[in-house]
Amino acid sequence: MSRVRSSIVGVDVGGTFTDLAYFDEASRSFRVAKVPSNRGDEAVGFIEGLRQLDAIDRLGAIVHGTTVGTNALLERKGARIGLITTRGFRDVLEMRRRDRPKTWGLWGDFEPVATRDMRLDVAERVLADGTVRQAVSAEECQQAARALLAAGAEAVAIVFINAYANPANEKAAYAAVKAVWPNDHVAASHQLLPEIREFERTSTLALNAYLQPVVASYLGKLEQALAADGFGGSFHIVQSNGGVMSTAVARKFPVRTALSGPAAGVIAAAAIARAAGFPDIVTADLGGTSFDVSLVAGGAAALAAQTTIDFGLVVRTPMIEITTIGAGGGSIAHVDKGGLLAVGPESAGSRPGPVAYAQGNTRPTLTDANIVLGRINADKPIGGKLKRLDVEAARAAIGASIGDRLGLSVEAAAEAIVRVANAKMAGAIRLVSIERGHDPTKFTAVPFGGGGALHVGALIHEVGLRSALVPRYPGITSALGCIIADIRHDEVATVNLMLDGLDTGALTRRMVETGEAARAVVAGASLSVTRIDIAYELDMHYLGQTHTVAVPLAATLKDGRVELTEADVRAAFEAAYSRAFSRLLPGIPVKIVNLRTAAIGRRPEFDLAALAPSGTTTLEGARTGTRPVWFAGGWHETAIYARLDLPVGAQIAGPAILEQPDSTIVVDPGLAARVDAFGNLIVERDS
Numbered sequence: 001m002s003r004v005r006s007s008i009v010g011v012d013v014g015g016t017f018t019d020l021a022y023f024d025e026a027s028r029s030f031r032v033a034k035v036p037s038n039r040g041d042e043a044v045g046f047i048e049g050l051r052q053l054d055a056i057d058r059l060g061a062i063v064h065g066t067t068v069g070t071n072a073l074l075e076r077k078g079a080r081i082g083l084i085t086t087r088g089f090r091d092v093l094e095m096r097r098r099d100r101p102k103t104w105g106l107w108g109d110f111e112p113v114a115t116r117d118m119r120l121d122v123a124e125r126v127l128a129d130g131t132v133r134q135a136v137s138a139e140e141c142q143q144a145a146r147a148l149l150a151a152g153a154e155a156v157a158i159v160f161i162n163a164y165a166n167p168a169n170e171k172a173a174y175a176a177v178k179a180v181w182p183n184d185h186v187a188a189s190h191q192l193l194p195e196i197r198e199f200e201r202t203s204t205l206a207l208n209a210y211l212q213p214v215v216a217s218y219l220g221k222l223e224q225a226l227a228a229d230g231f232g233g234s235f236h237i238v239q240s241n242g243g244v245m246s247t248a249v250a251r252k253f254p255v256r257t258a259l260s261g262p263a264a265g266v267i268a269a270a271a272i273a274r275a276a277g278f279p280d281i282v283t284a285d286l287g288g289t290s291f292d293v294s295l296v297a298g299g300a301a302a303l304a305a306q307t308t309i310d311f312g313l314v315v316r317t318p319m320i321e322i323t324t325i326g327a328g329g330g331s332i333a334h335v336d337k338g339g340l341l342a343v344g345p346e347s348a349g350s351r352p353g354p355v356a357y358a359q360g361n362t363r364p365t366l367t368d369a370n371i372v373l374g375r376i377n378a379d380k381p382i383g384g385k386l387k388r389l390d391v392e393a394a395r396a397a398i399g400a401s402i403g404d405r406l407g408l409s410v411e412a413a414a415e416a417i418v419r420v421a422n423a424k425m426a427g428a429i430r431l432v433s434i435e436r437g438h439d440p441t442k443f444t445a446v447p448f449g450g451g452g453a454l455h456v457g458a459l460i461h462e463v464g465l466r467s468a469l470v471p472r473y474p475g476i477t478s479a480l481g482c483i484i485a486d487i488r489h490d491e492v493a494t495v496n497l498m499l500d501g502l503d504t505g506a507l508t509r510r511m512v513e514t515g516e517a518a519r520a521v522v523a524g525a526s527l528s529v530t531r532i533d534i535a536y537e538l539d540m541h542y543l544g545q546t547h548t549v550a551v552p553l554a555a556t557l558k559d560g561r562v563e564l565t566e567a568d569v570r571a572a573f574e575a576a577y578s579r580a581f582s583r584l585l586p587g588i589p590v591k592i593v594n595l596r597t598a599a600i601g602r603r604p605e606f607d608l609a610a611l612a613p614s615g616t617t618t619l620e621g622a623r624t625g626t627r628p629v630w631f632a633g634g635w636h637e638t639a640i641y642a643r644l645d646l647p648v649g650a651q652i653a654g655p656a657i658l659e660q661p662d663s664t665i666v667v668d669p670g671l672a673a674r675v676d677a678f679g680n681l682i683v684e685r686d687s
Contacts, residue, residue, distance in 0.1 A: 010482025012065040012261050015349050016288030018045035021479040022053040030610040032476045034662045043225040057230030063482040065238040065264035068218045069211050069257040073309045078210035079155050082148030083114045086161040087121040092202045096312055110312045113210040120144040130166035138176035145177045155185030155212045157205040164194045164494045185212040192253055196494040200316040208255040215254035219247050234526035240319035242267045243488020246525055256317055261478055262292040263320045266301050268481030269446040272471050274299045275608045276680050278444045282429050286451035289347040291327040291425050295432040318490050323432050327424045329367040329451040333417045335405045343421045355397040356389040364401050368394035369417035370454055374629040375666050411630050422458035429463050444469050448477035456683050457668030472611040472679035475662025487601035489521040499590035502566040510595055511562045518599030529601035539594035540573050542585050548593050551576040612679045617647045631669055650675045
């Protein structure tokens with residue numbers, strides 16, 4: 001069977017479901033699939049979903065958003081690793097930045113991913129100016145590597161104290177260790193993060209090593225399963241920065257996948273909202289285990305140079321700014337020791353799942369509450385996992401665990417569960433909007449994931465958001481993002497230059513070097529691109545300050561040259577500093593610390609018109625009946641619609657339930673919804 005080279009599939013593997021989006025760039029055909037995830041052997045759901053879309057040997061490309069790295073970090077299920085570092089610096093990973101788990105106390109534990117016996121130091125010294133004071137011994141490095149292997153290390157990170165200034169010693173150590181190490185799980189800091197600040201560099205490399213065997217094994221199983229079905233196309237992974245990389249790069253630098261799945265959802269939501277005329281949005285991804293939110297202003301997702309996955313687990317690599325809380329559909333509701341109702345962070349996951357899934361769980365979840373309230377149709381569970389949901393089991397669990405303990409009816413207890421979860425979600429949205437200086441009344445929520453659209457009303461009312469935009473296929477938005485995402489590669493270099501009397505020649509030479517290096521990685525990818533853009537950014541601060549501000553440069557690489565003046569850099573710094581702090585500090589010298597370079601391979605634009613409804617449907621034709629749904633303390637007879645059958649321009653007043661195979665949308669009383677030209681549902685207050 002011949003391969004359809006123009007076809008591309010986005011695959012997002014979540015804790016409960018695996019979501020897939022198929023697009024043929026030649027015929028403009030689009031279709032989706034949603035299948036149960038198989039935790040522990042994700043290839044099963046991955047392959048099953050692909051087979052539902054097309055014969056695997058016909059597919060041209062697969063782009064995958066994965067949570068394997070995220071889960072390994074959060075659950076501390078990475079590999080046993082070793083660290084080789086400069087003599088005297090073996091405890092950098094444990095000392096961190098003098099922070100502590102409990103802000104108002106001296107208690108709390110932290111265990112690094114590399115225990116002290118697995119952190120070995122060797123004699124070497126490079127000064128901050130790059131001068132090699134003491135060359136490293138290859139023999140000593142190999143002795144350290146053999147000791148780590150004997151202790152059970154599966155991967156090793158090599159981090160020397162000033163390797164960012166001159167990687168000569170680190171390169172020598174890397175070569176020596178590679179000669180005796182039995183696998184490819186060896187990485188040095190100059191390869192991933194040649195940047196000043198030893199803790200952040202050490203932490204990032206240690207976490208990279210921690211993930212290497214896990215991610216490599218996962219990708220290997222997927223590739224074997226795909227090959228068994230005759231797949232001969234290209235296979236790529238979404239990075240935490242919202243770009244795409246090859247599986248070879250993902251194996252080498254798996255820490256760049258730490259927020260892979262959620263990042264793809266933000267990319268898709270931003271693209272959908274821009275096309276619909278909503279440049280300022282808050283994404284709200286509600287899955288089975290978590291609620292992920294991100295703010296997009298002016299159509300662009302915010303990137304952070306550094307993030308903390310969990311206490312002490314610091315990753316310094318570009319990532320879309322995403323805030324995650326434990327409030328997913330599988331989050332377990334319980335009465336805490338103080339007698340208060342709480343939802344999450346513990347989740348029932350895909351197995352055993354909510355009580356209504358009848359797989360052995362007896363503790364009620366957020367999904368069970370939505371089922372009891374009539375918001376989820378028990379006869380049409382999403383994902384094809386079950387034929388029917390057990391409503392009575394969900395009612396019994398909520399009554400016994402919550403209702404009886406709080407003196408509430410089953411319905412009132414279920415509504416309380418939803419309200420508590422809504423309050424947690426609202427808090428996360430306030431965190432990324434109000435607490436960062438943004439007015440939420442000017443933003444539109446974009447709820448997606450399997451459960452996001454169930455809480456549209458809460459997102460609008462609780463936070464005061466302007467409106468909500470529900471994508472055409474909310475349950476597979478992250479998979480769609482895999483298709484939309486551009487190819488991207490980031491480089492960073494510490495330059496340590498003063499702005500006064502700036503050596504523009506030295507700076508532009510580094511810009512050309514890093515730009516060409518990043519461009520080469522993108523050009524080597526096997527996905528088609530329309531062009532490759534190079535973007536530059538400087539980390540700068542006033543002399544004496546610790547923290548830097550990100551300063552985008554309006555400079556481009558052309559004919560191997562970059563034209564840049566000291567005045568250009570000064571103007572860019574003052575603009576960025578003013579935006580961040582609303583003032584400047586005249587008379588204080590300014591320093592350029594790091595140069596950041598991104599090569600972005602622009603993918604052919606995805607035509608969102610492919611998602612639009614056909615012109616043959618009618619509003620009445622989409623209505624499937626009514627059923628009682630609980631709102632604000634009572635039952636309301638509520639109109640039910642087949643969402644995918646709604647025509648462009650359809651208007652629906654709440655209360656209403658819109659059902660589709662990948663999600664359910666609740667339009668609360670007092671809200672109204674309309675279908676736009678792309679098939680999105682715009683939900684606003686009913687005037």
